[in-house]
Amino acid sequence: xxxxRRHQPFAVELSGLDGADVSRSNGAELRxxxxxxxxxxxxxxxxxxxxHVLLMSRLGxxxxxxxxxxxxxxxxxxxxxxxxxxxxxxxxxxxxxxxTFHSDFSFYRDGAGxxxxxxxxxxxxxxxxxxxxxxxxARHMPAALLERLRGLEVVKCANFFQNADDYGxxxxxxxxxEGKDYGNTVSVHPAVIRHPRTGEELVxxxxxxxxxxxxxxxxTSEDLFRDVARWxxxxxxxxxxxxxxxDLVIWDNIALQxxxxxxxxxxxxxxQRVVTNPWDxxxxxxxxxxxxxxxxxxxxxxxxxxxx
Ligand SMILES: [Fe+2]
Numbered sequence: 001x002x003x004x005r006r007h008q009p010f011a012v013e014l015s016g017l018d019g020a021d022v023s024r025s026n027g028a029e030l031r032x033x034x035x036x037x038x039x040x041x042x043x044x045x046x047x048x049x050x051x052h053v054l055l056m057s058r059l060g061x062x063x064x065x066x067x068x069x070x071x072x073x074x075x076x077x078x079x080x081x082x083x084x085x086x087x088x089x090x091x092x093x094x095x096x097x098x099x100t101f102h103s104d105f106s107f108y109r110d111g112a113g114x115x116x117x118x119x120x121x122x123x124x125x126x127x128x129x130x131x132x133x134x135x136x137x138a139r140h141m142p143a144a145l146l147e148r149l150r151g152l153e154v155v156k157c158a159n160f161f162q163n164a165d166d167y168g169x170x171x172x173x174x175x176x177x178e179g180k181d182y183g184n185t186v187s188v189h190p191a192v193i194r195h196p197r198t199g200e201e202l203v204x205x206x207x208x209x210x211x212x213x214x215x216x217x218x219x220t221s222e223d224l225f226r227d228v229a230r231w232x233x234x235x236x237x238x239x240x241x242x243x244x245x246x247d248l249v250i251w252d253n254i255a256l257q258x259x260x261x262x263x264x265x266x267x268x269x270x271x272q273r274v275v276t277n278p279w280d281x282x283x284x285x286x287x288x289x290x291x292x293x294x295x296x297x298x299x300x301x302x303x304x305x306x307x308x
Pocket of ligand 1: 104
C-alpha cells in the first residue's frame with residue numbers, strides 16, 4: 001500500500017491495495033492511514049459486497065445495520081452488513097435531498113463509534129460528499145470559545161420521520177411526532193470530547209443531530225451553535241470527494257462530519273455502505289436506554305431566558 005496522493009486538508013489517496021485479497025497487515029496499515037489522515041481513498045477497485053465486508057473487517061467490527069426484515073431476501077447483503085446510500089428508490093438512504101453535516105450514530109449514548117465506508121458501485125454524476133474535520137475546528141477556534149464548550153453538554157436526537165426541508169439545520173427534541181417510535185435515540189454528550197484513538201480534542205456538535213445545549217433554550221443554543229459553526233465548516237477544514245465508479249472512501253466517523261448538497265434530478269449515484277463500530281445498531285439502542293426520552297424534563301430546552 002502506497003500513498004498515491006494527498007488531498008488537502010486531511011485526506012489521503014492510496015494505491016497498491018487489491019480489494020480481492022485484503023490481509024490483516026493491510027488492515028493495520030489502513031488503520032494507521034485512517035488515524036493520521038482521517039479519510040482514505042482507494043480508486044478503481046472492483047469488489048463484491050462480500051469483499052467490501054472482508055476489507056472493512058480487517059479494520060474493526062463490521063456491524064449489522066439492517067434489520068432482518070430488510071436484508072433476509074438478499075443474501076448478497078451479507079446478513080445486513082451491506083446497505084446503500086443511493087438515488088435508487090427503496091434503500092437504506094434513498095433520495096437526492098441535501099444532507100446537513102453529521103456523524104452517523106452520534107445520537108446514541110456511545111457516540112459515533114468508528115469508521116464508515118462507501119464504495120461507488122455506479123456513479124454517473126460526480127456530486128461530492130463533503131467532509132469536515134472537528135479536530136481542526138477545536139484546534140483553530142478561539143481558546144475562549146473552546147473553553148466555554150468544554151463546560152457544556154448537548155442533547156442529541158434523531159428525528160427520522162422528518163423531511164430535510166422541515167427541520168432547518170438541527171433536529172429538535174420537541175419536534176418529534178407524538179406516537180412515532182424513534183427507538184432509543186436521545187442522549188446527552190459533552191460538547192467537546194477526546195478522540196478515543198488519538199486523544200485529540202474535537203467538537204462534538206453537529207448540525208443534524210444536536211437539538212440544544214442541555215438546560216438552555218433553543219434560541220440561546222442557536223447563538224452558540226452559530227459561533228461554533230464558523231470554525232467547523234471553514235473551507236480550510238473541508239474535503240469534498242467527487243465520486244467516480246470504483247472509489248472506496250473510508251473515513252473516521254468520530255473526527256469527521258459529512259454532508260452533501262442536493263443531488264441533481266438526473267443520473268445515478270449508488271454507493272455501497274459498510275460500517276465498523278464496537279456495537280451493532282441493536283446494541284447501540286440497548287446501551288442508550290429508553291430512560292432518556294423526550295418526556296424527561298431535564299432533556300427539554302429551557303423556555304424563556306436561558307440561564308447561561
Ligand atoms: Fe451519514
